[in-house]
Amino acid sequence: MGLSRRQLRLVQIAVSVTLLTLLWMAVDGQEALRILRRADPGWIALAVAVMTLQTLLSAWRWKLIAGRLRQPMSYRHAVREYYMSQFVNQSLPGGMMGDAGRAYRMRKPAGLLRAAQAVFFERLSQQAGIFAIFAVTYVITTIQPGGLRWPVWLTSITAPLLLVCLGLPFILWFGWLLPGPQRRALQDLWSALEASLLGRKALPLQLPLALTTAGCNIFAFHACAMAIGTSLPLAAVLGLVPLILFMMLVPVTVAGWGLREGVAAALFPIAGASESAGLAASIAFGLVFLAAVLPGVLPILIRRRRVEAEDPPT
Template identity: 35%
Template sequence: MAWVMSMSPRLRSGARIVAALAVLVGTAAVVGAAPFLDGLAAVSPWTIVAAVALAAVATAAAAWRWRMMSTGFGLPLAWGDAFAAYYRSQFLNMVLPGGVVGDVQRAYVQGRMHDRLDLAARAVAAERIAGQLVQLVLTLAILLPLGLTSPLAPLAWISGAVALLIVAGIAIVALTPRGRAALAREYRMLRPVLSRPLTLLAITAASVVVLAAHTATFVVAGLAAGVHADPADLAVVALIVLAAAAIPVNVGGWGPREAVAAAAFALAGLGAGAGVAVSTAFGVLTIVAVAPGAVALLGDRFRSSRRRSMIERRRPV
């Protein structure tokens, strides 16, 4: 892994894009192009309205989570600013390679506002990690209790294996002096947040709302694609697919999500093609749902241009 970290950021970003496209091409080679087209055809006005509404709920909860985390680091953040910034962040993450440009941008803007770029970056990173941890724990809590007779049991076994690998990885890191030092350093940085139970509860609750809204969007995509399955079963499969979408090898979320959706739907007896169709519809709906972020971005550009014009007019001739 050392050679990967030694690569330039641009080269790593390019490698992630190539890998994501390779996964997409491989998935298409297995299931064909028809499921992708079926997913596109499943998108309709009512699904777009539902996705936009659910995205607004998820964005509001995520912005609240970021606000709580930022406040814990001593960086006050107004609710309206957090909401608009999070929409911008999601839009940039969706349309630009890497999937983190939006997070970098909101950390930079907040850091310049308080003249603490380091703490702002830490708050954004901690907020994203907190959301992923809650998602992982909740996914395992729902999947692992599935009985052996359940058609979704293979997904539970796979989830358990992944959880064991994660725990083993953390244990290996903790066994080395450098790893223990890094973990201790991270704990010291997060202590202002970890020592406040109410803040932790608010962050956890917000993360649950975010995951629930994204899961509901996936269920909407599944129903629109005509998948004959109980919505509860679709929600369980959605948890696996959403976890795959967090893998940092994608282009706007596309890549591993489609491959994992095909495998998860096949294991659940719903068909790999149906998984790709639902994932495609979900991907399109998520792109449309974060469109308000483009409006917020244009508004920022307009206000910045206006401020520069006012400064120019005030300068003495």
Template identity: 30%
Template structure:
């Protein structure tokens, strides 16, 4: 596990270094300089909507797997998770912290971590479906290969449905227990008739929110291409954000530079857009820093209610407070 973590960090740092070597520091500086108050305000509002939807999705999956999770607590924890993801190496530290903290609260860390994993996986599946649908309809550098990709995705979705509907086995071997656990989690947490529509809706809003933030970042750095041309590029760049990174940096800049260059918009402008997007996402996650600091503060003990002061009775019958 430690080796895999170092591989993730090295891969993300190497990607960022290659982009900086090929394009220089100019696009990075341009992306930071282009940020203005309107862009930060838009990112904060969109970030609020996407975070609330993510927290809602988390509570739905948790309820399906039989774990309690209140919505206000979920929103605060998700803000903290996003802040940690965009400030710590690896990009997943916040999700792990969110799962472990929730698990300690409910005395079941393993199940809480599974809930976080399924919740994030559901969002990525919906993102992949939306991305393929857009890339099939709108022109992009990868449009020619999208039918094959769509076929693979359909096959994978069918396999998930088959596993989710599979009957539990005897559970004697470790693989049988794992299969039974996965099937039970899918049926209860994601494929249940009450969970699936809500999870899908929340995930669609989240993906569209991130895409709109990306479009705002592109417009902020001076890209004037129409949204119909920019949306496929935004979704392609967002797919790279799940790859190993350094607090979100690295694959995002490399992928955005590539797709912008392939679309004739310039690799430098693409890198600047990715940098602006990263700064906007960081600004939108700052409420998570307040949640993190609040968790470090000592909690005040509630005062004793009036009339409940304990009395000590002396042998002579008198009472001392």
């Protein structure tokens, strides 16, 4: 018997709290707290500004993708929906409920499938940008002497992951050998992906958007590290920070809390920083991200008041 949605949320909250508690005890949480108290507000403000820019650019990217999938919308509407989606993602367990709601609310112009594809492709584009930055950095620092030294335990994880991700296009190609219904579904998915992201008209704009928004996320984390007095080398920023950010995609916690901090504490020593600094920087980034998406609560409140006005309680 599976868990209900409410039970699953409670489990995810429990996982986040448990991981953070264990990290607090294992990585000298008191030292991390002392580091956070000395955080430079200037760097924190810069991180919030960069994450705000990331949200505005991501909303524009979503608007462009949705438009190519026959879902036209104004930029203002895209920003409002994106802020609301980000706020829900950062507030509720799983990290995807805001995206699901965004797709559902935009289902009318072209149907729920196209709306879901637009949201999925938009998220995929950003993660692909982060992955591309990581992949290039990993290859360069591996073959170039004096680059970032990758421990054996980390290489045994990242190298297979890199090969699998690079092999995905070939896996999709073999999908054309599937029987009728599955092949048609794959053809439809590929056609939508080509029209919205990979086509000659879309790619010249989508590629720089993907790299820019990815860079915003990575730089914001770097700014949080600088705020607590930890200066990471460029190779570590471009190679290790993407791995930390990827942990936010694992839907077993609330917005990555706990997993992100654990990976940051494990990876910071590779760059010559302390585990406590990794924990503090990750906590600072989580708070910065939440602060940057706080405007998303406004459309939620406006929508709720509108519903109450149209259907007042008896």
